[in-house]
Amino acid sequence: MVEHCEILKLLGDSTRLRMLQLLFKEELSVAELQKILNMGQSRISTHLSLLRQAELVNVRKEGKKVFYSYREQPDRAVEGLMQNVFAVTQSQAQVRADFKHLVHILDKRRKVSEEYFNSIAERLGKNYCPGRSWESIGHMLLQLTPNLVFADLGSGEGVIAHLLAKKAKHVYCVDSSPKMVQVGSDIAKKHELVNLTYQLGDIESVPLSDNSIDVAILSQALHHASRPQVAINEAYRILKPGGRLLVLDLKEHKFLKAKELYADRWLGFSENTLYQYLKAAGFQQIDVYSASKETREPFFETLLAAGTKGS
Template sequence: MEHLLAALRACAEPTRLRILALAARGSFCVMEFTEILGQSQPRLSRHLRLLGDAGLLDREREGANVWFALPPADTQGGSLARAVLERLPEDDATLAADRRQAARVLAERAREASESFRRKGADWDEMRALDLPAAAVETALLGLLPEAELGRVLDIGTGTGRLLEVLAPRVASGLGVDASRAMLALARARLARPGLTHCAVRLADMYRLPLPDAAFDLVVLQMVLHYAEDPASALAEAARVLRPGGRLVVVDLAGHARTEVMTRLAHRWPGFGDARMCDLLRGVGLDPGTPVAVPGPLEVRLWPAGRSTALSAPTYDLVPETTP
């Protein structure tokens, strides 16, 4: 009985419940927990030690990192942890935010672990990593945009800054945001070249952009939404910073059944169908245009949308659907 009481006491703390909920999604190291939960390493190390001592977490050292995960379901600690987690509300706002952050961390882990990232560095992007026709996609994107100057442009999930480099000759100013410091370091090196000084990047969460309303003439999300735990919320933020009369373009994979691609790069969604994407865009107050397809090993689609000159409050569901 004493062991059970110790395990229940270990669970009975908000941060430790959040840790268990994350561990149910896979293994994380201490630094990843600090990034997801926004707490200090010493504090989280204490919580992890208490959960481990209570048998609610397994720890495994791998090189310089220690990884934490739920014990097997057929163990006392594993079964108790799962019984507790089953009673957590799925719609809890804190847990939903943790899931979004965890999806980003897992995607970043997969991206940095890829052989092509290690080999190519600043020349890496996901389309090339998937052998997709990056040049054709860039041409299709430019074809969707007006020939006149594009004004202020925001690139959400900028990665290595390649899109800003492509758009630079046609923009008054460009800003790229990404939640990965590794990617931003590569993007800053790229944008230090001559002729690109009007473009910049900064660290930001696509669900909580530190940017004012209606600040941009063009917003682009390229190869971003299939990583998003909550695509509707990400698009709502993109719509918020888009000025009336401005345009947004989503560039992403069409719906597919390539589960090995999702596993290898930690995708949350197997691409998107036109109907699903148009519903998402309308749900955040945007008017979808005609999609453009770029064939390849996986089809890439470009979904343009505009924001009407009359401001209206978006109506969208913050709970992601279970199908693309």
């Protein structure tokens, strides 16, 4: 621990006191301190080094830049002393002038970021934004998911189901491929997801009871059904009154190769066809809209169709 008289000695120098006043308000680089204090780099660095040795400042490196900030003192008596010194000296003309300069520096920093975002407004949504991914957005939205019972119909290995299982009361996966069911069950077991059950079954004859599910999902599965209307009727049957159906499927397209490449039965559906399927099954509050469009050929577009089973 630094001796109290050492700290008093350090505070006895007006430049160091001005520096501490500034660093108490804001984390600053050496260059920024230079500008505010109008002093050369070596003088500033010498003072900073003393403050650093006395553990009065924090140091943070960012590439070649070094930032300093005031370090709150663990010794309450010392921290009290520092606060008193800051309070008493803040009205001095020199310190007030420094604070004015500080406001300019902070304004400049803000402007750099503001100008950048001004220049990309209207493009940010479409452009690359470091760290932003649909996967991370999915995880964020998942936090809003209530504790419900889900049925993932035509689940595959369960990309969506595994995510939902983190928050759901229970997730039932239904898929007609024994291999998918096996792989999905193994993954669930490995991750100890006890609220996730896989069942071999057809989306046109779902092996789940009537009125037992809060949310039914058909993600890229409906275009594999031989009778899509029957699959939608089945989703309606298993839903509790008030339950919701969410369908994600391709908008109708002309990419014939999808049949051999992805074993698709239907080349997607029009908005109206999906609407009519849900309406005929008995769903209410139906909403169908385009959720995304790929930017590469054949420009697949995904529709989201949602409906509620009346109570």
